[in-house]
Amino acid sequence: MFTAELASWARDPDPGRFPYDAVVREYQRVGKHFVPAELLQKLTRVRDLLPTMHGPWPDVRALATFLDTALDKADGRYDYPTYLALPVLELPGLDDPVSTAPFARSRCDRLIGQLVADALDFELTALDGLSVRLPEMRPDEDLVLKRCKHALRAVLPALARMALDQGVTATGHIDRARQVRGLMHADMSLAERRAVQLSLLPVYVSHDEYMFLRVLQTFETTFRLLALHLRAAIDALGGRRVAEAVHFVRGAEGALRESAPLFSMLATMQVGSFRTFREFTEGASAIQSRGYKLVEALCRTPDRERAESPAFHSVPDIHARLAHGHPTLDDVYREARDSGDLGPEETAAVESAMNGFAASLHRWRGTHYRLAVRMLGEATGTGYTEGTPYLAAVRDIPVFHHATPVGDETVRAR
Numbered sequence: 001m002f003t004a005e006l007a008s009w010a011r012d013p014d015p016g017r018f019p020y021d022a023v024v025r026e027y028q029r030v031g032k033h034f035v036p037a038e039l040l041q042k043l044t045r046v047r048d049l050l051p052t053m054h055g056p057w058p059d060v061r062a063l064a065t066f067l068d069t070a071l072d073k074a075d076g077r078y079d080y081p082t083y084l085a086l087p088v089l090e091l092p093g094l095d096d097p098v099s100t101a102p103f104a105r106s107r108c109d110r111l112i113g114q115l116v117a118d119a120l121d122f123e124l125t126a127l128d129g130l131s132v133r134l135p136e137m138r139p140d141e142d143l144v145l146k147r148c149k150h151a152l153r154a155v156l157p158a159l160a161r162m163a164l165d166q167g168v169t170a171t172g173h174i175d176r177a178r179q180v181r182g183l184m185h186a187d188m189s190l191a192e193r194r195a196v197q198l199s200l201l202p203v204y205v206s207h208d209e210y211m212f213l214r215v216l217q218t219f220e221t222t223f224r225l226l227a228l229h230l231r232a233a234i235d236a237l238g239g240r241r242v243a244e245a246v247h248f249v250r251g252a253e254g255a256l257r258e259s260a261p262l263f264s265m266l267a268t269m270q271v272g273s274f275r276t277f278r279e280f281t282e283g284a285s286a287i288q289s290r291g292y293k294l295v296e297a298l299c300r301t302p303d304r305e306r307a308e309s310p311a312f313h314s315v316p317d318i319h320a321r322l323a324h325g326h327p328t329l330d331d332v333y334r335e336a337r338d339s340g341d342l343g344p345e346e347t348a349a350v351e352s353a354m355n356g357f358a359a360s361l362h363r364w365r366g367t368h369y370r371l372a373v374r375m376l377g378e379a380t381g382t383g384y385t386e387g388t389p390y391l392a393a394v395r396d397i398p399v400f401h402h403a404t405p406v407g408d409e410t411v412r413a414r
């Protein structure tokens with residue numbers, strides 16, 4: 001199928017008319033780890049011809065980005081960002097101007113809504129017996145129902161801010177999930193639909209990998225939002241715009257809190273399914289998440305032992321930022337407080353916002369750890385770390401030094 005479509009396209013190679021459907025269908029039919037050599041060769045040839053192709057720049061760029069993620073394994077460059085096809089999704093950049101922070105929430109809401117709605121679409125289509133994609137280990141109806149319930153909790157706040165939640169009127173979880181799917185689909189532009197379609201290249205054909213990918217992508221969207229909010233808070237506090245700084249830190253806390261049901265959704269993953277597709281994800285670990293590590297480094301400069309460990313060695317560009325020194329919320333808060341520029345109420349407001357954020361990040365780490373133990377067991381090395389013992393060791397690392405929450409030992413300042 002893909003052979004005929006690619007051959008026909010190659011006679012007049014317009015990047016805007018690339019046969020994405022046929023190629024994605026083949027990737028989802030066999031899994032990225034098992035894509036036939038013939039297809040990989042053809043795609044490599046298309047990539048070689050990109051510089052000579054005519055067509056609008058966005059079309060050429062979209063094709064180049066897609067091939068970059070589709071050919072990662074074949075090139076020996078496969079890692080966490082390419083596994084998740086993050087470049088295809090065009091998340092907020094790690095260096096976007098802080099002036100874009102006020103708009104980042106709505107941009108991320110759209111993406112979160114689309115990713116979760118697509119995960120629901122996959123579950124519902126399979127439940128209805130209408131999908132042949134990723135057919136191994138289909139979940140039973142009870143499990144799908146639970147998935148829908150948690151996915152709805154994760155997505156409804158974003159839908160409410162988009163003023164789409166009023167269309168979710170049904171009472172049962174499955175019917176509500178169908179409504180969310182329909183509402184989000186109707187709201188998407190063609191370019192957004194394309195990005196969502198091209199960002200799902202599983203390594204294998206286990207049904208649950210679909211949800212795994214969408215959940216990770218949604219968390220990555222949230223991390224980018226947090227990073228932008230923390231940078232905006234640092235900027236505002238540096239300029240002594242205290243209310244603005246508090247607003248952004250509170251916004252970061254809220255976004256992280258709202259993402260928690262995604263862990264409940266992922267906890268419905270079948271352990272056997274995860275262990276099967278995980279055999280083919282070697283090379284990709286979330287320890288390579290640049291968004292997560294930037295969030296950590298924006299809160300405060302990591303201690304030397306942490307900075308010079310796989311945690312930051314796995315994200316070389318973030319590690320380089322540490323070497324050059326960069327402002328952190330912890331430092332700018334201490335500096336503002338000690339300079340006497342903040343009144344007692346302002347100090348209390350900033351501290352309270354920072355403590356709230358620290359508490360939700362600690363909860364995130366705790367939930368992540370428990371989920372990892374459930375899926376992996378107590379002691380299985382991953383090639384990056386010793387596995388869950390690593391997560392147990394890092395979950396209590398203080399988020400800030402200079403904000404001192406009362407009654408929470410895990411986030412207490414030294």
Ligand code: HEM
Nearest residue numbers: 216219285286287289292311372375382384385387388394
């Ligand atoms: C099946 C579920 C999951 C398992 C079994 C799991 C397991 C692990 C393990 C073992 C590590 C340590 C690094 C390594 O050895 O590769 C890790 C790190 C990490 N995981 Fe997960 N994880 C899961 C889900 C998630 C999800 C949904 C996210 C959200 C993006 C996530 C984000 C992270 C991050 C950011 C790190 C780096 C933490 C650090 O270096 O401090 N994980 N995970």
